[in-house]
Each structure stands twice: as C-alpha cells, then as structure tokens.
Amino acid sequence: MGEGGEGDIEAVAIDGPAGAGKSSVARKVAGRRGYLYVDTGAMYRAAALAALRRGIDLEDGVAMLSLLEGVELSFNAAGDRLFLDREDVSAEIRGPEVTEKVKYAARIPGIRARLMKMQQAMSERRPVVMEGRDITTVVLPRARWKFFLTARPEVRARRRRSEMLAAGREVPEAEILADIVRRDASDYQVGPMRDARDLALAGAGIVYLDTSRMTPEQVVAAMLERMEGPSSQKPG
Numbered sequence: 001m002g003e004g005g006e007g008d009i010e011a012v013a014i015d016g017p018a019g020a021g022k023s024s025v026a027r028k029v030a031g032r033r034g035y036l037y038v039d040t041g042a043m044y045r046a047a048a049l050a051a052l053r054r055g056i057d058l059e060d061g062v063a064m065l066s067l068l069e070g071v072e073l074s075f076n077a078a079g080d081r082l083f084l085d086r087e088d089v090s091a092e093i094r095g096p097e098v099t100e101k102v103k104y105a106a107r108i109p110g111i112r113a114r115l116m117k118m119q120q121a122m123s124e125r126r127p128v129v130m131e132g133r134d135i136t137t138v139v140l141p142r143a144r145w146k147f148f149l150t151a152r153p154e155v156r157a158r159r160r161r162s163e164m165l166a167a168g169r170e171v172p173e174a175e176i177l178a179d180i181v182r183r184d185a186s187d188y189q190v191g192p193m194r195d196a197r198d199l200a201l202a203g204a205g206i207v208y209l210d211t212s213r214m215t216p217e218q219v220v221a222a223m224l225e226r227m228e229g230p231s232s233q234k235p236g
Contacts, residue, residue: 011035011123012227013143014131015196017184019156020149021211021219022131028220030079030129033227037079038122040132040139041102043115045093046073046084048102058104065110073118079129094167134192136206137199145227148200149219151212153180 012029014022023039030037048058050071056063074083081090092098105111116139122128123140130139136146151159157177164171187193200208207226211219 008144009123009140009142010127011140011143011145012129012223013135013140013146014129014149015133015136015147015193015206016131016149017156017187017193018180019160020151021159021216022149024216025149025211025219025223026129026131027080028216029223029227032220032224033127033129035127035129036075036077036122038075038119038128038130039079039082040115040119040130040135042082042090042093043073043118044106044111045098045102046082046089047071047111047115048098048105049089049093050084051105052097052101058101059108061108061110064105064108065114068111068114073115075122096169134196137192137196145223146206147223147226148196148206148208149211150197150208151210153177153184155212156180 012026012033012035014026016022023041026039027037029035047064047068050056050067051058051064054067056067058064072083072085074086075081076083081088082093083089119130119139123130123143130143132139136143136148140146154177157173157180160176160180161171161173164176188197196206197208200206207223209219209222214222
C-alpha cells in the first residue's frame with residue numbers, strides 16, 4: 001500500500017485538509033530525501049498576488065488566465081522560497097490581503113488547470129515532494145508514494161492558530177475551528193478530496209495517516225519508513 005510500481009514518477013504526493021501538518025512534514029521529507037519541496041498553495045497565492053498588483057479582478061477567469069500565461073513561477077533549490085517573475089515573494093504572499101483573496105483564484109477551473117501543468121512540469125524535471133489539495137488524485141496520480149494526512153478538527157484548528165500567530169495574525173481558535181468544519185463539510189461531499197480520503201481508507205494506493213497524536217518528526221518517520229522499504233529506491 002502506497003508503494004511505487006513500474007512506470008510511476010519519482011515523487012511524493014501529499015493530500016489532506018488544512019491544519020493536518022502537510023507543509024512542515026513535506027519540507028522535512030524533501031530535505032531528508034534531497035527532493036524539491038513544492039507548496040502548491042503558495043503558487044495560488046502568487047497568482048493572487050500578481051492579480052492584485054495589476055488590478056485584475058480575481059473572479060474574472062478570462063483576465064486571470066491571460067495574466068498567468070505571462071507569469072513565471074519558480075522555487076529555489078530547497079523549495080522554501082517562491083519567485084514570481086524572478087522576484088522573491090515568499091513573505092508577501094502570506095499577507096492578509098492575499099490570504100483573503102486567494103480563494104477566488106482557486107475556484108477558477110482554468111487557473112487550477114494552468115497551475116497543475118506547472119506543477120507537473122516541476123515533477124518531470126526532478127524528484128519532488130508536493131503537498132496541497134487534490135495532489136494524489138489529480139495532480140500527481142502516478143506519484144511513487146502517496147499520503148493522505150489528516151487530524152481531528154480541534155487539533156487542526158489549534159495548529160492553524162499557531163501558524164497564524166507566528167505570521168502576526170490574531171484569530172480566535174473558535175472561529176478557525178468553525179471555518180475548518182465548514183470546509184470539511186464541503187470538501188467531503190464530493191470531489192478529489194473525498195476521493196483521496198476514501199481511497200486512503202480503503203488502502204487503495206494512498207497511505208492514510210491520522211496525525212492528531214503525532215509530532216511532525218513522528219509523521220516524517222512513518223512516511224520515510226513506507227518510502228524506504230525493500231521495494232523502494234532512492235533516485236540515482
């Protein structure tokens with residue numbers, strides 16, 4: 001379960017809801033394996049930032065697609081810095097204005113398709129650890145290793161609040177929890193998130209990990225144990 005087969009690409013795909021610990025774990029796994037870490041959510045944020053800078057309505061699908069045709073998005077070797085047209089925007093994309101508006105960009109099918117092509121192209125150039133939404137089922141369905149990370153809603157709310165506080169944003173935990181519950185209800189009704197969870201629970205090629213009582217290091221260890229089993233090979 002979760003192990004690669006002939007024809008798979010050398011990649012780790014990580015799905016799961018907000019607050020499941022995907023980002024911190026993905027960075028650590030990428031560092032241990034020498035892979036490129038790809039934060040797909042950051043790419044949507046960069047698209048939103050580009051639109052805000054140019055005064056483009058993020059709900060205008062035609063204008064957004066036209067904008068992205070001329071935009072270059074790239075990561076540094078470690079995957080911890082994102083460049084928009086070669087400008088490091090890693091800090092700016094985490095600002096409150098982008099955080100508020102990014103949801104509009106993520107809703108446009110054409111934007112998702114365009115960014116997916118960029119993400120797939122990255123995985124073709126070198127081994128990657130890619131995390132976000134719909135990664136195991138849509139973006140990298142042929143990844144050698146696929147994981148679905150989750151945790152109880154209250155745990156995820158606590159983690160998300162810690163992340164926000166670190167970024168200088170004060171949001172009540174109850175408000176964050178209510179938002180997580182709403183998003184879960186939507187995500188798990190229909191669509192790739194539900195599909196990924198159900199496949200993982202069925203043991204159909206995606207490893208299911210409930211991280212509620214696990215530290216990031218414990219999650220990393222569990223993932224590496226799966227990846228470094230007898231049938232796994234590191235890139236040469």
